[in-house]
Amino acid sequence: QVQLVQSGAEVKKPGASVKVSCKASGYTFSTYYIHWVRQAPGQGLEWMGIIYPAGGSTSYAQKFQGRLTMTRDTSTSTVYMELSSLRSEDTAVYYCARDYTRLDFWGQGTLVTVSS
Amino acid sequence: QSVLTQPPSASGTPGQRVTISCSGSSSNIGSNTINWYQQLPGTAPKLLIYISHKRPSGVPDRFSGSKSGTSASLAISGLQSEDEADYYCAAWDDSLNGWVFGGGTKLTVL
Numbered sequence: 001q002v003q004l005v006q007s008g009a010e011v012k013k014p015g016a017s018v019k020v021s022c023k024a025s026g027y028t029f030s031t032y033y034i035h036w037v038r039q040a041p042g043q044g045l046e047w048m049g050i051i052y053p054a055g056g057s058t059s060y061a062q063k064f065q066g067r068l069t070m071t072r073d074t075s076t077s078t079v080y081m082e083l084s085s086l087r088s089e090d091t092a093v094y095y096c097a098r099d100y101t102r103l104d105f106w107g108q109g110t111l112v113t114v115s116s
Numbered sequence: 117q118s119v120l121t122q123p124p125s126a127s128g129t130p131g132q133r134v135t136i137s138c139s140g141s142s143s144n145i146g147s148n149t150i151n152w153y154q155q156l157p158g159t160a161p162k163l164l165i166y167i168s169h170k171r172p173s174g175v176p177d178r179f180s181g182s183k184s185g186t187s188a189s190l191a192i193s194g195l196q197s198e199d200e201a202d203y204y205c206a207a208w209d210d211s212l213n214g215w216v217f218g219g220g221t222k223l224t225v226l
Contacts, residue, residue: 035215044118045153045161045204047215061214095160102151103206103215104172106160 002026004034004096004107011113017084020110022096029077030054033099036070036081038092039109046092050099051079086114119144120205122218129226133193136221138205139186144216146186148208152179155202155220164203165190192223200225 007021022034036048049060051070058070064083072079083090094110097103121139128134138150149168153161163172165181168188180191188207192199205218 037215037217044220045206045217047217050214059213061212101149102163102166103153103161104163104166106162109160 002098002105004098004105006094006096006107006110009111009113011115012086014087014114014116016086016114017082018086018112019080019082020094020096020112022079022081022107024077024079024098027098030074034070034072034079035097035099035103036094037097037103038094040089040092043092048081048094053077053079083112086112088114090114118219119209119212119216120207120218122203122205122221124219125222125224127224127226128192128195130195130197132195133191134195134223135192136190136203136205136223138188138190138218140188140207140216141186143211144186144207144209145183145188147210150181150183150188150205150207152181152190153204153206155204157201161204195225197225199223 003025005023010018012018030053033052035050038046051058053072060068067084069082091114096107098105152165154164155161168183169181178194202220204220209216
């Protein structure tokens with residue numbers, strides 16, 4: 001069965017970077033886009049960007065341009081989301097999700113807390 | 117401020133039918149299909165409706181979706197206590213080249 005398993009919770013100081021992983025299984029990794037979506041406490045969902053595992057091409061929401069990097073490792077079927085220059089407003093649960101003309105499978109979420 | 121507009125809350129009694137609306141624009145709902153997600157507290161969103169009206173395997177037929185122009189709606193009939201959750205609409209936006217979401221509707225079963 002399709003599964004996306006994310007890395008564990010992180011606590012970071014303002015100005016630091018965080019790298020969250022998302023390991024895919026149960027399907028052909030290279031043939032589906034992976035998106036990252038975040039959800040601040042008590043808030044709605046916010047799309048961050050997309051990576052195509054086959055070639056590694058990416059596209060990011062304008063809000064995160066310059067701070068967000070998505071990469072992938074095809075040997076381990078894992079995608080990574082790195083967000084730099086963290087500020088308190090980046091405190092959120094970060095989700096990866098598979099795209100099959102809809103976000104059909106989601107990871108369990110990774111809580112990133114930014115606090116001094 | 118979310119790109120898609122949903123009412124912040126909705127409610128109903130067990131057995132009732134409730135609808136949740138979602139309003140967008142020509143660059144998202146008007147030109148693409150819409151998906152609905154259910155999010156239970158502390159869990160990841162779960163796909164509920166895709167391509168505006170289709171249900172993934174395992175989703176009860178009590179849930180239905182429709183779309184007209186730049187608006188869409190989710191209907192839940194025969195409301196049950198386990199339907200109490202947050203519901204989000206989503207669509208691809210051709211101008212932003214990304215997914216856009218509604219702000220979410222908190223459904224309370226009275």
